[in-house]
Amino acid sequence: MGTSPSEPVFIPGDSPLQAFSLLLLLLVHDRILLTPHAFERMKRTLARLGLEGRIGILDCKAGDHPGLWYETNLETLRLAEEAWRAATAGTAHLASAYDRFFRSDKMDVFLKGQLALELFAVLLDLHLLRLTPDVPTRAALFLPDTPLNRFAMDHLRKTRGFSPNASWVMSMGWLALPLYYLWLVREVFRRGFRLGSERKAYAVARELSDGFGRAVLRDDPMVDGRGIQPRDVLFLDRSRESPHPAAGECPELGYDLQDLDTLPIPLGPGAAAPLLFYFVRPVLDALRLAAQGNLQLLPAAAFFLKQSWPYDVLLRSFRVRLISSNKDWGDVPQTMAANRHGARSFLIQWSDITAYPEIHHAFIAHDLYFFWGEGHRDFHAGHKKIAQPLSTGCIFKASFLEQRRRADALRERIGLGRGRAVSFFDTTFGDVYEYPEAMFLRYLDSMRLCARALPETLFLLKRKRFWLDSYDSLISPTHRAAYRERWDALRTLPNFKDVSGSVRDPEALIAVSDVVVTLAMTSPSTIALLCGVDALYYDDSGNRQHPFCRLPEKRLVLDAPQALADRVAEILQGRARPTQLLSESDLRPLDAHRDAGALERIRDVLRAELSSSK
Structure with a gap:
């Protein structure tokens, strides 16, 4: 689709909520231009709002500029702490409030990670505009008015001399609050409640991901038939997205299976505090953030609660000592929910994570992380929180x-x-x-x-x-x-x-x-x-x-x-x-041990962990 130099360009960042800012612009402009990367992030929301026909896509891609993707990741990581201070001035109390409730110390990692995703998206789009002929001279460039976006624009002005004709449009981050409550009410009605306080015990719980068809890349590498038996593991399905193909294999292999999306909310001793937190905390956050004139963290806090909620319901329904993560990025809400209930999370590295410094892999938090070697462990060392990093060798x-x-x-x-x-x-x-x-x-x-x-x-x-x-x-x-x-x-x-x-x-x-x-x-x-x-x-x-x-x-x-x-x-x-x-x-930095004993080392540590937590 062709574009005209007179058409305005919109830089939405990473949040789909900014599609509503785009909607405001379309009240006064016939068409708005996005970079291909911005369109990819927003296309589902744009389709739901029926706005795709009024969006033009600029002919500028990161792949046209070798090295730009990696340089922007590095730039984002270098700026992470400075951006955190600039974008959250007066609002850092949010992290401590969540840490107290979840009995953890990892909320700042999650919030910084969410801000890093936003900063990367904005910087990448701005760099593409800077490197694309005639785009900086177009009629107008619009960005949501957030502290982080102003920080990014100021950074590029100082370091690159890039000062386009930029205007600010109202940020729609505040919509995170009503949308969160719509989601939460729907969750409560969909799940229903369950009376009774008896909870079955498991050593490990894990969401289905890889299934059981491969030798190493499978969901049960921790099961060795000695320390951890199939009966000790609870596998979790997410039927709302679609039942996992391996769900039917669990009973045949001796594993219990629970649908994480339909598990009823348990009522009993201790049920009031989490329900109050999930219902009241977002309002308190919004009021305090609004009083300080900075709602930058509100969408991230709402997203955290949506991610941690299923695991809070799970861990009030079952006694689980270890949560096995199936993501080498994210899962901070899962880890913090585990910590609140006295459980710990662990992650087994399954791929080379030294390809390049990358924001998704930087801001992670786990209790146990089984790395192949110190080279993987030390990647992003300044941004992640790992209570026990363990180098066990390559698992393959x-x-x-x-x-x-x-x-x-x-x-x-x-x-x-x-x-x-x-x-x-x-x-x-x-x-x-x-x-x-x-x-x-x-x-x-x-x-x-x-x-x-x-x-x-x-x-x-x-x-x-x-x-x-x-x-x-x-x-x-x-x-x-x-x-x-x-x-x-x-x-x-x-x-x-x-x-x-x-x-x-x-x-x-x-x-x-x-x-x-x-x-x-x-x-x-x-x-x-x-x-x-x-x-x-x-x-x-x-x-x-x-x-x-x-x-x-x-x-x-x-x-x-x-x-x-x-x-x-x-x-x-x-x-x-x-x-x-x-x-x-x-x-050796990529593989700490010359032998092939990685999985046995991991199982030994998990057996010891389970023995010490009895």
């Missing part, structure tokens, strides 16, 4: 060794025989992410170059979205023709095979591979290198933050299709061995 190595022992069966199943194999892994991509579609197309080019240059080698592809037949639904109309040309050409090659539907475990494919390649600085290549398998990364997005990006002389990271194809050929011909280029000082 034991399964990798087992898969290698059984490699002949997998080789036969995928038609590999005794030949050589190179496995390619993808990741989430798109023009509103750090990895644009054009980068993915170049990755397809690299696969085709490799397969044509080495016809005796089998090239395997494992897609992250293995449940889809192809990438067709993930490609925008802009790149669809270019994608179809590449995909069709690749699939006709006799030595290329898509094994996404037949190989679920990444470590299984790594075990039968001579070389592993990943799109961007993502986990499969890191896991391969930690397991002693040669691996490379394809990344032309401008990322210079991963530890292996800082070793250019080792040529682990390639940013051009032909360069990647040449490097793969060198490895297969024995002229290069990435695993031999990495020293212990390169590997």
Whole structure:
């Protein structure tokens, strides 16, 4: 859709509530322009309000400026404390009030994380406008009038000399309060109440996420049949979104299952205090924040209460000692709800989290966090609160060794025989992410170059979205023709095979591979290198933050299709061995132990934790 220089641009930030600020602007303007990133964040709300037809999308994307996504993340993290002080002047009491009720010390991490998301969204959009020709000279730029947005504009004026013709529109953050109460009343009527104070006890509770079909990436890695038995675990489903596919397997495996979205509210001793808190606290917050003329934190507080509420209901219905998190970002409300009821949260690292300093992974809080190594533990060390960070080693190595022992069966199943194999892994991509579609197309080019240059080698592809037949639904109309040309050409090659539907475990494919390649600085290549398998990364997005990006002389990271194809050929011909280029000082920060005992260490700690909390 074309845009006119006279049309105003709106910078909404991260909150969908600002769609209502946009609605105010549309009372006096026929059409408003958004960046693609802002439109992606707001499109569901815009659709519900029937406003999509009056929105134009600017032709400016982070992927057009290699490195911008990473630089803006770093900029946001550097500014986090200063932004917190500027945006919450006189309102820091909010964190202490929640900490007292939840018997925790983590609310500031949650609030800072929410502000960081908002700041990143605003800074990214402003940088895109700054870097897009003629946009700064358009008729008007509008932003919601919040302390954080004024801080961001002032920061760019001082550091970049960027002073567009900006105007302020009323922020709609105050709508968080009535919308919260509509949600809460609906929750109470939907759940109903339950009389009685008897509570069944469990060692661990966990929301279903990965299911039970894989060796490591599954929902019950803590169950060892010795310390923690299936009967000790309560799995949680969220039926409001849609029943989890693995829910039906729980009874067959001996696990109890509870729907977290329909669990009745227990009435009994101690029930009054939480009900009063969830019903009264938001009004008190709003009145005090309004008196100080700063409602910046109100949407974050309402969001926190909506996230913690289901776990408060759960932990007043059952006695649970450990809550297993299935998110490597967020879950602060879950952790604080656990702390209020005398439980603790734990998280097992399942992927490489050193790709780059990233705001989602920075502001987290857990009681126990099982890291692969100190390099992961120390990432974002100044922003997160982990009571017990424990370095246990990479959790995939034991399964990798087992898969290698059984490699002949997998080789036969995928038609590999005794030949050589190179496995390619993808990741989430798109023009509103750090990895644009054009980068993915170049990755397809690299696969085709490799397969044509080495016809005796089998090239395997494992897609992250293995449940889809192809990438067709993930490609925008802009790149669809270019994608179809590449995909069709690749699939006709006799030595290329898509094994996404037949190989679920990444470590299984790594075990039968001579070389592993990943799109961007993502986990499969890191896991391969930690397991002693040669691996490379394809990344032309401008990322210079991963530890292996800082070793250019080792040529682990390639940013051009032909360069990647040449490097793969060198490895297969024995002229290069990435695993031999990495020293212990390169590997141990990412994997604290050379052995394959990570999961046993984790289970030992959990058994000790449960024994001490009896």
